Amino acid sequence: MSNEPLIQIRDMNKFFGNFQALKNINLEVNRGERIVVCGPSGSGKSTMIRCINRLEEHNDGHIIIDGKELTDQIKDINAVRREVGMVFQSFNLFPHMKIIKNLTMAQQLVRNISKTEARKTAMEYLEKVKIPEQADKYPIQLSGGQQQRVAIARALCMKPEIMLFDEPTSALDPEMINEVLEVMVELANEGMTMICVTHEMGFARSIADRVIFMDAGEIVEEAVPTEFFDNPKNERTKEFLSQILTH
Amino acid sequence: MDALIGWWDDYFWGAVIVGKVFLCSLSLMITFGLLGAMAKLSNSRIAQNLAGIYTVVFRGTPPILIILLFYFGSAITLTAIAQIIDPEIKFVDVPPFWAGTIAIAVLVGSYATETFRGAFLGVNPGSIEAARALGMSNLQTFIYVRIPEMWRLALPPFGNHMLSLIKDTALISIIGLNETMFVAKQAITVTGQPFTMYIVVGAIYLGFSTVVTVVVMGVEKFGERTTVGAL
Amino acid sequence: MSFDLSLIVESVPMMLAGIGITLKLLVVSGLLGLMLAICLLLMRISGKWYLNIPAQIYIYIFRGTPILVQIFIIYYGLPQFDAIRESIFWPILREPTGCAILALTLNTGAYVSEILRGGVLGVGKGLMEAGSALGLSSRQKFIYITAPIATRLALPAYSNDVISLLKSTALASTITIADMTGIARTIVADTYAPYEIYMSLAVIYMIFTFGIQKLFGAIERYLGRYTKREG
Numbered sequence: 129m130s131n132e133p134l135i136q137i138r139d140m141n142k143f144f145g146n147f148q149a150l151k152n153i154n155l156e157v158n159r160g161e162r163i164v165v166c167g168p169s170g171s172g173k174s175t176m177i178r179c180i181n182r183l184e185e186h187n188d189g190h191i192i193i194d195g196k197e198l199t200d201q202i203k204d205i206n207a208v209r210r211e212v213g214m215v216f217q218s219f220n221l222f223p224h225m226k227i228i229k230n231l232t233m234a235q236q237l238v239r240n241i242s243k244t245e246a247r248k249t250a251m252e253y254l255e256k257v258k259i260p261e262q263a264d265k266y267p268i269q270l271s272g273g274q275q276q277r278v279a280i281a282r283a284l285c286m287k288p289e290i291m292l293f294d295e296p297t298s299a300l301d302p303e304m305i306n307e308v309l310e311v312m313v314e315l316a317n318e319g320m321t322m323i324c325v326t327h328e329m330g331f332a333r334s335i336a337d338r339v340i341f342m343d344a345g346e347i348v349e350e351a352v353p354t355e356f357f358d359n360p361k362n363e364r365t366k367e368f369l370s371q372i373l374t375h
Numbered sequence: 376m377d378a379l380i381g382w383w384d385d386y387f388w389g390a391v392i393v394g395k396v397f398l399c400s401l402s403l404m405i406t407f408g409l410l411g412a413m414a415k416l417s418n419s420r421i422a423q424n425l426a427g428i429y430t431v432v433f434r435g436t437p438p439i440l441i442i443l444l445f446y447f448g449s450a451i452t453l454t455a456i457a458q459i460i461d462p463e464i465k466f467v468d469v470p471p472f473w474a475g476t477i478a479i480a481v482l483v484g485s486y487a488t489e490t491f492r493g494a495f496l497g498v499n500p501g502s503i504e505a506a507r508a509l510g511m512s513n514l515q516t517f518i519y520v521r522i523p524e525m526w527r528l529a530l531p532p533f534g535n536h537m538l539s540l541i542k543d544t545a546l547i548s549i550i551g552l553n554e555t556m557f558v559a560k561q562a563i564t565v566t567g568q569p570f571t572m573y574i575v576v577g578a579i580y581l582g583f584s585t586v587v588t589v590v591v592m593g594v595e596k597f598g599e600r601t602t603v604g605a606l
Numbered sequence: 607m608s609f610d611l612s613l614i615v616e617s618v619p620m621m622l623a624g625i626g627i628t629l630k631l632l633v634v635s636g637l638l639g640l641m642l643a644i645c646l647l648l649m650r651i652s653g654k655w656y657l658n659i660p661a662q663i664y665i666y667i668f669r670g671t672p673i674l675v676q677i678f679i680i681y682y683g684l685p686q687f688d689a690i691r692e693s694i695f696w697p698i699l700r701e702p703t704g705c706a707i708l709a710l711t712l713n714t715g716a717y718v719s720e721i722l723r724g725g726v727l728g729v730g731k732g733l734m735e736a737g738s739a740l741g742l743s744s745r746q747k748f749i750y751i752t753a754p755i756a757t758r759l760a761l762p763a764y765s766n767d768v769i770s771l772l773k774s775t776a777l778a779s780t781i782t783i784a785d786m787t788g789i790a791r792t793i794v795a796d797t798y799a800p801y802e803i804y805m806s807l808a809v810i811y812m813i814f815t816f817g818i819q820k821l822f823g824a825i826e827r828y829l830g831r832y833t834k835r836e837g
Contacts, residue, residue, distance in 0.1 A: 181738075181739055182738075183735055183738060183739065206741055206743075209738070209739065209740070209741040210741050212739075213739070214736075214739040216732060216735065216736060216739075218732050220730075220732040220733055220735065220736035221736075222733060222736070222737075222750075222751060223733075223755070223832055223833070224754045224755055224758070224832050225832075233750060234737075234740035234741060234742060237742060237746050237750070238740060238741040238742060238746075266832040267832075268832065268833060268834070268835055269835055279736075282740070283739070283740075286740060286741065431812065432808070432812065434769075434815075435769075435808075435811060435812035435814075435815035435816070436773070436808040436811050436812060437772075437773035437774070437775075437776035437777075437787065437811060438773065439776050439777055439779070439780070439787065440776055440787060440790075440804055440807060440808055440811070441808075443791070443794075443800065443804055444800055444801070444804040444805065444808070447794065447800035447804075448800045448801050448804070451798070451800060451801065538669075538670075541672075542671070542672040542673070543672070544672075545672035545674045545675055546672070546674055546777075548674075549674075549780060556674070556675065556678070559678075563682070567686075568686055569678075569682040569683045569685070569686055570679065570682075570683030570684065570686040570687065571683075571686070572683075573675060573678050573679045573682065573683045574679065574683070576675050576678075577667075577671045577675045577676070577679065580670070580671045580672055580675060581667065581670045581671050584669075584670035584671070585670065588670075
């Protein structure tokens with residue numbers, strides 16, 4: 129296991145047409161680190177993590193995951209996607225498949241795992257997210273919190289090195305946020321390398337190794353939680369924190 | 376291709392007939408469609424049922440059959456009526472133009488009924504409530520709130536109805552309307568080139584379809600200029 | 607003018623004798639048309655301009671011209687060419703039934719491909735992203751995610767097209783095929799009773815349409831079983 133950072137982003141820029149969504153992003157994430165990214169709407173935080181698994185294409189600069197550079201080549205993209213799991217704000221469970229099939233399909237198709245093995249892994253992770261009894265239901269029959277936990281299990285079934293979370297609790301009713309955060313905390317405590325875009329500052333304070341603040345496409349400030357929340361250095365960071373922490 | 380020389384005139388007048396059928400049937404189709412939609416949306420059980428029968432019958436029957444029925448049926452009925460008045464009369468018939476135009480207008484009108492009904496139902500109830508709260512009368516609400524929203528919703532499927540009218544016009548040639556298909560038939564007996572002649576018919580209809588499609592796209596853009604990007 | 611019920615009782619069985627031909631036209635054209643539609647769809651969504659543009663042109667032509675014209679071009683027009691008459695396809699293209707099936711197939715293929723494309727566009731982008739994030743290839747995403755969901759979404763519009771196809775089979779009567787409409791027209795020519803004959807034929811088609819709607823309703827309910835919250 130090399131000591132090189134698991135994720136390296138160097139001088140990365142991204143444009144949507146004429147609009148520059150990401151400016152000069154430089155970021156290193158080491159194995160086992162938990163990063164929380166926060167910032168106002170439109171700051172580019174989602175775009176940045178979506179570049180990591182090539183759901184968006186960066187225009188400039190380099191993204192290197194576990195030593196492999198992310199380029200246009202399909203084999204490079206697939207190599208990265210095998211290592212990186214993603215959890216979406218709107219869960220994106222496949223509605224026409226039962227929960228168990230949601231978890232086994234990619235294992236069989238992408239990793240060529242046998243059906244029995246895949247089912248075994250799927251049930252293990254369903255146990256882990258505490259809803260094994262829902263295996264034979266369809267996504268629509270589950271609550272939002274349950275669906276998101278299934279989505280986390282689905283990503284974990286692929287045994288990724290890195291987990292990306294794109295505002296995983298933003299679409300949930302308040303009473304369901306905790307059940308999802310609990311799963312994420314457990315994952316963090318087990319040493320999963322993760323980048324989490326979220327507004328849940330309590331979560332950030334308790335498990336993040338570093339908190340990153342983004343605004344207008346740039347990384348404005350980066351610090352350990354205690355420094356970040358109690359002693360923000362940048363004016364924009366202070367403004368943002370004052371706006372979201374008053375209640 | 377030389378076979379076409381001398382026939383362009385006839386094709387032109389045939390195309391004019393297609394245009395005339397379109398304009399006449401369009402106004403009738405809108406009328407039938409609106410009447411049907413209002414009947415379905417009204418509180419009267421009878422009106423709803425009649426409109427229901429209208430849509431089921433005319434959407435479930437082949438267009439060619441409706442045209443044949445209107446043409447031959449009207450001839451029989453009118454002849455019978457005329458003979459009551461004057462027993463000397465042997466035969467009264469309706470010109471294919473009118474039998475055909477009314478037939479396709481009634482037919483496509485049954486589809487338009489569903490389109491208009493859906494469009495009226497799709498109008499944002501919040502807008503209606505706001506109009507009422509502001510004190511607007513039913514008529515004012517209808518004209519200034521319902522109709523503007525409703526035609527924008529109806530436009531895409533309505534465009535398809537207009538295309539149906541144009542294409543169904545070709546069927547009226549079967550009962551003798553001298554539009555482009557009819558011209559082609561005559562041209563074939565003289566020139567012996569059925570492929571060429573019918574391709575021209577196809578091209579003329581394609582031209583009409585294109586014009587209608589482009590106009591509908593233009594009207595859609597016009598409708599969007601005040602509503603798209605409003606968020 | 608009287609309404610001759612006994613004539614109806616006599617004629618209905620005669621018209622129903624044509625049901626075999628009607629069904630043959632419907633089913634064969636429907637299936638071949640569906641296969642054609644899937645090919646056109648894949649060409650349209652391939653992202654490659656040399657597949658997409660020809661498909662678009664094909665669809666534009668076949669949706670923009672009347673189906674009657676398409677039938678006539680194939681049945682009356684193609685024999686104009688020696689190459690056709692000497693080809694291996696001549697035995698099919700010489701027969702009115704073969705021509706009718708070909709025309710109906712080419713026509714419905716164009717309409718259904720757009721319906722399928724509408725279904726494909728309706729599959730949520732997020733689901734495709736989830737598939738990508740899991741590492742699925744484009745082909746895998748299309749087979750396991752897009753196709754099942756798009757099929758369910760396209761079903762209502764597709765059922766309408768099947769009904770349209772049923773009604774279009776009546777046009778086969780214009781090229782001498784003895785389907786139900788063809789038989790009906792012969793009877794009317796003999797008996798001068800358009801109301802009785804055509805109206806009862808219309809009822810037959812309506813029953814057929816009703817049957818198709820019920821069938822597709824059942825299919826829709828089966829495919830949509832994952833959209834209901836109760837277990």
